[in-house]
Amino acid sequence: xxxxxxxxxxxxxxxxxxxxxxxxxxxxxxxxxxxxxxxxxxxxxxxxxxxxxxxxxxxxxxxxxxxxxxxxxxxxxxxxxxxxxxxxxxxxxxxxxxxxxxxxxxxxxxxxxxxxxxxxxxxxxxxxxxxxxxxxxxxxxxxxxxxxxxxxxxxxxxxxxxxxxxxxxxxxxxxxxxxxxxxxxxxxxxxxxxxxxxxxxxxxxxxxxxxxxxxxxxxxxxxxxxxxxxxxxxxxxxxxxxxxxxxxxxxxxxxxxxxxxxxxxxxxxxxxxxxxxxxxxxxxxxxxxxxxxxxxxxxxxxxxxxxxxxxxxxxxxxxxxxxxxxxxxxxxxxxxxxxxxxxxxxxxxxxxxxxxxxxxxxxxxxxxxxxxxxxxxxxxxxxxxxxxxxxxxxxxxxxxxxxxxxxxxxxxxxxxxxxxxxxxxxxxxxxxxxxxxxxxxxxxxxxxxxxxxxxxxxxxxxxxxxxxxxxxxxxxxxxxxxxxxxxxxxxxxxxxxxxxxxxx
Numbered sequence: 001x002x003x004x005x006x007x008x009x010x011x012x013x014x015x016x017x018x019x020x021x022x023x024x025x026x027x028x029x030x031x032x033x034x035x036x037x038x039x040x041x042x043x044x045x046x047x048x049x050x051x052x053x054x055x056x057x058x059x060x061x062x063x064x065x066x067x068x069x070x071x072x073x074x075x076x077x078x079x080x081x082x083x084x085x086x087x088x089x090x091x092x093x094x095x096x097x098x099x100x101x102x103x104x105x106x107x108x109x110x111x112x113x114x115x116x117x118x119x120x121x122x123x124x125x126x127x128x129x130x131x132x133x134x135x136x137x138x139x140x141x142x143x144x145x146x147x148x149x150x151x152x153x154x155x156x157x158x159x160x161x162x163x164x165x166x167x168x169x170x171x172x173x174x175x176x177x178x179x180x181x182x183x184x185x186x187x188x189x190x191x192x193x194x195x196x197x198x199x200x201x202x203x204x205x206x207x208x209x210x211x212x213x214x215x216x217x218x219x220x221x222x223x224x225x226x227x228x229x230x231x232x233x234x235x236x237x238x239x240x241x242x243x244x245x246x247x248x249x250x251x252x253x254x255x256x257x258x259x260x261x262x263x264x265x266x267x268x269x270x271x272x273x274x275x276x277x278x279x280x281x282x283x284x285x286x287x288x289x290x291x292x293x294x295x296x297x298x299x300x301x302x303x304x305x306x307x308x309x310x311x312x313x314x315x316x317x318x319x320x321x322x323x324x325x326x327x328x329x330x331x332x333x334x335x336x337x338x339x340x341x342x343x344x345x346x347x348x349x350x351x352x353x354x355x356x357x358x359x360x361x362x363x364x365x366x367x368x369x370x371x372x373x374x375x376x377x378x379x380x381x382x383x384x385x386x387x388x389x390x391x392x393x394x395x396x397x398x399x400x401x402x403x404x405x406x407x408x409x410x411x412x413x414x415x416x417x418x419x420x421x422x423x424x425x426x427x428x429x430x431x432x433x434x435x436x437x438x439x440x441x442x443x444x445x446x447x448x449x450x451x452x453x454x455x456x457x458x459x460x461x462x463x464x465x466x467x468x469x470x471x472x473x474x475x476x477x478x479x480x481x482x483x484x485x486x487x488x489x490x491x492x493x494x495x496x497x498x499x500x501x502x503x504x
Contacts, residue, residue, distance in 0.1 A: 007238065007336050007345065009076065009329075010352030013160035014240040019233045019250035020257075021164075021171045026229030026326075027254070028319030029261050030174045030292070030311045031113055036222050037269060038288030044219040045275050046204050048282075052262040054207040054216070055223025056255070058434075059230070061427025062395050063255055065402035066234050067248030068420050072405075074243040077333025078234050078326070079398040084337075085492050086401035089485045090474070093339055095401075096330050097470035098394035103327035104361070105387050106228065108369040108380070110323060111152070114316040115145040120293060121309040142373055146366050148320070153362030156324035157348070157355045160239045163321065170318035177311035178261060181292075184299050185268035194298075196274030196281050200267065217437040221388035224434065226262065228391050229319065230254050235326035239352075272299070324358055331357035337490040338481050378451040379458060385448040386463030392435035393467070399428030405492075439464070 014022065041048050066078070075081040079099050084092025116135050123132025135141055155163060189197060207216075233250040237243045240250075273280045273295060280287075280294060287294040292312055296305035332354040335344035348355045372380040403410075406420035441447055442459040451458040478485045 007076065007332055008347035008352065009238045009332075009354075010160055011239060011243070012241045013352075014164070014236060014246075016242075016246050016250055016253075018164050018167075019236065019240050019247055020253050021167050022236055022322050022325070023230045023233035023250055023254035024175070024257060025167050025171050025318045025322040026232035027227060027258060028110065028174075028229070028315040029226075029258055030178050030315035031110065031319060032226040032315075033178070033262065033265055034290055034292035034312050035109075035113065036226050037266065037291040038282050038284075040219050040222045041270070041275050041282035042288060043222065044216070045283075046198065046201070046270055047206070047219075048270055049204050049263045049266040050207040051216075051219040051223045052226070052259065052266055053205065054220055055227060056259040056262075058395075058427045058430040059224065059227040060252075060255055061423050062399045062431065063230065063248075063251050064419050065399045065424035065427060066231055066251060068406065068424075069398070069402050070234050070237055070248050071244050074237045074247070075333060076235055076238045076329035077337070078231065078237075078330070079394050079401075080330050080339075081333055081337070081490065082405065083397050083401040084490050085494065086405040087397075089339070089487055089490065091397065092490075093334070093474050093477075093485075094467075094470055095394045095397045096334055096339075097474070098390045098397075098467065099330055100327050100361075101466050101470070102228065102387060102390045102394065103323060103330075104365050104368055105383050105390070107149070107152075107320065107323050107327075107361070107365040108372070109384050109387075110316045110320045111145050111149045111365065111369060112141075112373075112380070114148050114313060114320055115141055116290075117309060117313040117316060118144065118148070121306070121313050124306050124309050138373065142370050145369055145373075148317075149362055149366045149369070152317070152320040153324065153359060155321050156328070156358050156362075157351060157353055159351050159353065160236065167318060167322065170314045174311045174315045174318070175257075175261070177307050178265065180304070181300060181308055181311075182261075182265045182268050184304075185265075185272045185295075188299055189268070189271050193272055194274070194280055196276040196279060198271055198274050200271055204267065204270065205263070213437075217434055217441070220434055221392075221438050223262075224391055224431075225384075225388055227255070227258060228387075229323065230258070232322055232326050235329045238329075269295070324361060327361045328354045328357040331361065337484060337494075339477065339484040339489075340481075376451065378448075379462065382448040382451060382457075382459040383462050385459045386442065386466070389435060389438050389442070389463040390467070392431040392438065396428045396431040396435060399424040399431065403428070 040051055044051050069082045080092055080096030083095040119135040120132050230251050233247045237247045240246050273282050275283045277283045292308050296308040331344045334340045344357045346356050402424040403421045410417045410421040442457050445452040445457040447457045448459040453461040483489050
């Protein structure tokens with residue numbers, strides 16, 4: 001039997017509050033709202049809040065699976081480690097690949113948004129349209145974005161405890177501004193609203209009616225993206241006090257905060273701006289990609305409106321730092337179990353973080369962003385659309401892994417059957433359905449930006465192509481690291497180092 005793995009990370013760096021903040025920061029709720037309110041409203045109209053609730057349900061069910069697996073196996077490899085122990089090395093490696101792809105795409109998207117809002121905020125603060133327009137200069141935008149990625153990479157290499165104060169500030173600031181913005185939306189509605197304002201209807205909160213199945217799955221895919229990142233709390237489990245229970249509680253707590261924020265803000269935005277295709281309407285093609293930039297001044301005034309710009313910047317910048325955590329820890333775990341070159345398992349002796357894995361992830365993000373942006377801005381947009389496919393892929397696998405790993409315990413009690421079997425299976429089935437429907441939809445060349453590659457939609461080519469690339473990489477690594485793929489370095493019986501074991 002393979003021995004336990006102490007990976008050398010700095011244990012006890014986070015508590016419940018810190019772990020919850022890390023989860024919220026990774027999701028970046030203000031960034032997620034401004035970038036997806038418009039596209040989601042374009043898919044489902046006034047049922048925007050219902051889609052937020054629908055997207056929350058499978059995420060909540062999967063979060064229970066993560067919590068149960070973490071209680072038994074508090075390993076920083078999370079989805080990779082758990083699916084290997086449940087289904088073997090081949091499925092587990094692909095699960096880890098899907099997770100790392102998701103991280104790189106999200107990092108690229110967040111860096112792009114942070115760069116854009118850096119110029120937009122500077123232009124708003126100085127009243128200079130020229131400064132704001134600098135973001136339209138593609139070479140300058142990409143160069144600035146690479147600098148932003150480099151700074152975020154350097155910060156992510158620091159001790160986990162070093163960045164807590166910064167993350168607390170960024171998360172509390174963005175959430176406070178979001179609350180103020182939502183309240184002021186309701187105030188403006190009470191003052192008469194806009195020509196496109198709508199009266200509230202309880203049907204907006206009903207996920208079971210009001211739109212086609214195609215619109216539902218498209219909107220659900222977008223809303224799932226809005227919750228992605230809560231599992232960062234779990235990825236930092238080996239660096240969290242109470243590693244077997246604190247990360248799971250933090251993940252569930254962050255999910256509750258997110259769904260309440262999304263639904264309330266979604267309802268307020270619908271009532272104030274409506275779903276029109278012109279003016280402040282959420283379905284205006286010219287403003288869909290950045291709704292808050294459009295609503296900031298009309299809702300909050302030019303003075304307070306600047307705070308909303310700063311909140312989006314803080315949201316994307318803070319998330320850019322914490323989103324490095326799951327990808328780097330997954331690379332570390334895969335290397336520790338000999339599924340990747342040994343260099344990725346190195347941990348800085350003083351910082352107690354996987355510096356090499358973090359730097360490689362930053363370099364990959366920079367290359368990915370630069371290549372796709374210069375090749376075609378549509379490709380980057382389509383990569384973000386393909387993200388939902390990858391998120392559903394590795395979340396669903398993890399949910400099924402929970403049910404399979406605990407299959408012999410499912411009949412021990414009602415509680416075990418419910419949280420270790422039934423809930424994860426339902427969550428996995430829901431995400432699998434979204435995965436398959438998305439796979440079908442993205443074959444259409446008109447999906448996403450409408451770009452085509454060899455007659456196929458570029459979203460399909462990017463999403464499926466990147467997953468298939470993982471298969472070829474895995475087959476190549478099997479030649480050099482056969483012990484892992486034979487199940488010798490990580491299997492169902494492999495012990496995992498826990499905080500309690502270290503204390504003993």
